[in-house]
Amino acid sequence: MDEHRDSGGTPQNVSAAQELPLGIRVAAAWSWRLILIGLALAGFLWLIVQVRIIVIPVLIAILLTALLAPVVEWFVRHGAPRWSGVLTALAMFVAAVWILINLIITQLRSGLDDLSSRSEEVWWEILHWIEDNKLGITAEQISGFFNKVVTTLDENQGSIWNGALGVATSAGQFVTGLLLTIFSLIFLLIDGKRIWYWVLGFLPARAHAPVDAAGITGWVSVGQYVRVQIFVAFVDAVGIGVGAALLGVPLPIPIAVLVFLGSFIPFLGAISTGLLAAFIALVYNGPVNALLMLGVVILVNQIEGHVLQPLVMGSAVKVHPLGVVLAVSTGALLAGIPGALFAVPLVAAANSIVNTLVKRQWEPGTDPVAAYHHRERTAQQAKHRARNVARITRTEGNR
Numbered sequence: 001m002d003e004h005r006d007s008g009g010t011p012q013n014v015s016a017a018q019e020l021p022l023g024i025r026v027a028a029a030w031s032w033r034l035i036l037i038g039l040a041l042a043g044f045l046w047l048i049v050q051v052r053i054i055v056i057p058v059l060i061a062i063l064l065t066a067l068l069a070p071v072v073e074w075f076v077r078h079g080a081p082r083w084s085g086v087l088t089a090l091a092m093f094v095a096a097v098w099i100l101i102n103l104i105i106t107q108l109r110s111g112l113d114d115l116s117s118r119s120e121e122v123w124w125e126i127l128h129w130i131e132d133n134k135l136g137i138t139a140e141q142i143s144g145f146f147n148k149v150v151t152t153l154d155e156n157q158g159s160i161w162n163g164a165l166g167v168a169t170s171a172g173q174f175v176t177g178l179l180l181t182i183f184s185l186i187f188l189l190i191d192g193k194r195i196w197y198w199v200l201g202f203l204p205a206r207a208h209a210p211v212d213a214a215g216i217t218g219w220v221s222v223g224q225y226v227r228v229q230i231f232v233a234f235v236d237a238v239g240i241g242v243g244a245a246l247l248g249v250p251l252p253i254p255i256a257v258l259v260f261l262g263s264f265i266p267f268l269g270a271i272s273t274g275l276l277a278a279f280i281a282l283v284y285n286g287p288v289n290a291l292l293m294l295g296v297v298i299l300v301n302q303i304e305g306h307v308l309q310p311l312v313m314g315s316a317v318k319v320h321p322l323g324v325v326l327a328v329s330t331g332a333l334l335a336g337i338p339g340a341l342f343a344v345p346l347v348a349a350a351n352s353i354v355n356t357l358v359k360r361q362w363e364p365g366t367d368p369v370a371a372y373h374h375r376e377r378t379a380q381q382a383k384h385r386a387r388n389v390a391r392i393t394r395t396e397g398n399r
Contacts, residue, residue: 045334056338057177063186063345065192066223067230068093072189087187100257107254197372208369214363218349225345233263233306236270236300240277243296247289249281263304265328265340270301319348 012352048055075085116277125163188195196215241256249255255277262269282290317325324344331343355360 005285007057007364039371051172052181053177054340057181057289058184059338059342060179061188063222063226063342064093064185065188066219067226068185068189069192069223086186090186100261101230103257104254146373150337193372194376197369200369205367205369208360209364209366210357210360212368214353214356217352217356217361221348221352222345229264229344232304233260233270235308236260236263236304239300239303240274240297242272243291243300244277244281245293247281247296248285249277249289250284251280255280265337269340270304271297274301319344319351365397 024140028049070091071092072082072085076082089356200212200215203211221246229348235257237260240259241252244252244255255273258276259273260342262273275294278290278294278297327343327347331339331341333339335342
């Protein structure tokens, strides 16, 4: 304590913190709170990484549920049993995946070996061209560089095998993840509302209404993202696939399918798979055709970035394109391909949830969990009464 005296000479004890400027005190208060929040987020991310074999399949199941739920609800609205809608939605999804995989396998089966041999031929043509044009680099130097790369790989094959073993472990866990995804998807389609209100039941009653409203808006944003992303991926695939076909690039169908699948990672996916199309054009048709193919890829990417993402995706998920790019980059940095895949729907859901909570868009004084359980009990009682009436009617008819 520092001792000060008032105008009458009476000593007063003043805290040293009170002598600091207001800006310093505010910055310090924010700093320790932000540190705590950062530590909590780091611990949460660490926990997710530890149980990623469970988290990733469940997140995939949630995205697929957002995609297939409208099909199930359409059956329910038209009076069909819910299980029929679930079976139809699952059958449609399996058929679509089988068609895509079949297209890739059947088209690449005959062209992959030829692509490998043509790539080797083009490599030697590039080396001869460099020698003939005397660019100051000899073919021996380039070959020596790649030989060093191969030697380095041989010397570090232990680390490489460890990485391959990690991949093999993940491949061994693939079946577990696939089964978990399928079971989660089926149960979410059949009993999604009951699962949601069961989760809400762990929260205090006063939190039920705001969390329910925030969760519903977040779920709507995820559904809009999935459906719009399929449209964006389809446009990218058609644009690059048609461009490849018009330029005479081999394997246009596998290229289009790979672009469609890669486009589910916004911005980065379409560019990466588009570069594959430019490489195939270079191998088979030469550098001019490859540059034209690259121009098609850039044009389609510009249409996605300046038309589809801002107008279609931006209006659907309410996230600025810059936010999409930063989210994808951060997700890829933290969690690789899964992080890039789930980044945008998580950001879209978080944006909707925060807006709902800030604007207090829920009815105060209501308890959606209690209302849901009341509706369930009423429905069960109605079914029970209907079964009793039917049983009495059958008994009287037998008499």
